[in-house]
Amino acid sequence: MSYKIGIDISGGDFAPHESFKGAVLANKELAQKIVLIGIEEEIEREAEKEKIDLENFEVIDAPEKISMDEVGAMSIRRKRKSSIAIGLNLLKERKIDAFVSCGNTAAVVSAASLILGVIEGAERPGISVLIPTAKDISLVIDVGANINPKPLHLLQYGIMASLYYSLVFNKENPTVGLLNIGEEESKGPDFMRIVHKLFSSSPLNFIGNLEAKDIFSGRCDCVVSDGFVGNVALKVSEGLAEVIGKFLIDAIRKDLLGKIGLFLVRRSMRRFKRVIDYAEYGGAPLLGVNGVVIIGHGRSSSYAIKNAVKVAIQELQRDLIGRIKERLDEICKDSRVRQILTT
């Protein structure tokens, strides 16, 4: 089955060039109908540069642009003709099946909540990212959509993440851990103790609290976190990986043997880079909103954008939204869960 995927051509640090190239790549390799949403002239200019026939695409003009550093919620109210607002409205009207954007994350999150609303039964959307670990791949949710979560929000993130992971990686009952400052259930602020109780009483495959040092060791499939903490964990990792790479190259360049060695290990280093490269895993699904929305990293390459489209297709093929609705209904109405929430 073929889907219509809308791509935000104006979003991202390297827009419109990389987003346009990503859209072309997705069209070619994934055989989906791609809808290009952005400033029409820019799209035409890119098509000419890349010698691409726009006949194969649908182009929707979105003359306004939300920059990467604008305040998200505000910009979305002001710029109703931005690619983000127009794309999400197309999704709401079911004129496209999914929307992929590497633009301003906060703007995408607020616009999606505002325009699409949440899935029936869901409280708040959460951004989930896939990260490479020593063992395999883990999913971390939430990394910044919701910085003042209530206990129920985190339980719902766990439910959505577990479902997503099981559907996309064909793994039954993926493990779920709660990001905390120690493994014992007594650890952390009161808030985390309530969340721990909620997870314990749910049918999720809950392994308990997870210390941050175990995120990348791959101790569990899904890591649930407060959006503020998850955002910090993700970004400090990005920054550290960059600095380590730099340190290493510097250290190696300092002596002659190191230089020769560097030449020899270069191919392996590239392979290593591929392992830690977010581009391999595409974008971050915004789970909980009533429509398939994938948020790409601001620095996404065309390759990363193509992979984000792949993630969107997986969600659609497996009817993730329908399944989330069922599962939330089932777990969140459970009497044990309700009891913890009311005490």
Add this chain to the structure above:
Amino acid sequence: MSYKIGIDISGGDFAPHESFKGAVLANKELAQKIVLIGIEEEIEREAEKEKIDLENFEVIDAPEKISMDEVGAMSIRRKRKSSIAIGLNLLKERKIDAFVSCGNTAAVVSAASLILGVIEGAERPGISVLIPTAKDISLVIDVGANINPKPLHLLQYGIMASLYYSLVFNKENPTVGLLNIGEEESKGPDFMRIVHKLFSSSPLNFIGNLEAKDIFSGRCDCVVSDGFVGNVALKVSEGLAEVIGKFLIDAIRKDLLGKIGLFLVRRSMRRFKRVIDYAEYGGAPLLGVNGVVIIGHGRSSSYAIKNAVKVAIQELQRDLIGRIKERLDEICKDSRVRQILTT
């Protein structure tokens, strides 16, 4: 001037062996009087093994042991004859000048608060760690002592960190940043906006909010954080550095050229490891308590323990505690700061 430094021989993952060796190293290289606090028999056994004459040391028997995974606050009330409780009591009675422990962090923090109390004017102690960055060294405070901080606590962490950094690294007016999920002052929960205001109205060299990706790039000298968030940031970094090392070696080993290359770059890799090695920077000063207390990493080697003693000596030589008292008094009683706190 020579100081008397108490070392917790029972604390740490490799106790008593590494802590004893660390004490010997500190005695030899730093020419300080070292007081060994731990189970007497164990200390004697280690001395025999290492062929060390205990004449050069003072030995204080502390027959009880707090394990690394006990609940800190509880264990300290029950085990009054633990090395941690006895060491901190010696410090309180000024029978030692500083206490270094690689034991259960939560136990050291609660015992220090309980036994020593806080410096006059200080509200809550905070754990500060030094981390290597792309530029130099940064100090992060708090990494887990206080997981429910009030805005004033964070301001005080900034004051203490700035003072510590300026005294130890001879740098006037070190820069101070606030760990948040975005740089704009409107970012983060309400709590962080109040903290931002407090810092802005203080005489600290405040550069504003700092995103987690910039911690390791070295954008500022002192990074102030909520203890929960700081703990996660630190531990995720430790975990990631470990996994990256493993990934890299695996990738390199996969082909023959890589293997030869690995042999050639080995020396450089060791140099790189030294840069990211926490052992170089010794322990984490527990700032705000009324006495010099250094908390070492649980996995500290004897070399790291010696460096932790060095950190203690620096604090003593520069009369950090006296200076903190003056500075807290000056800044926290300022009318602008008081006004923000009361509105």
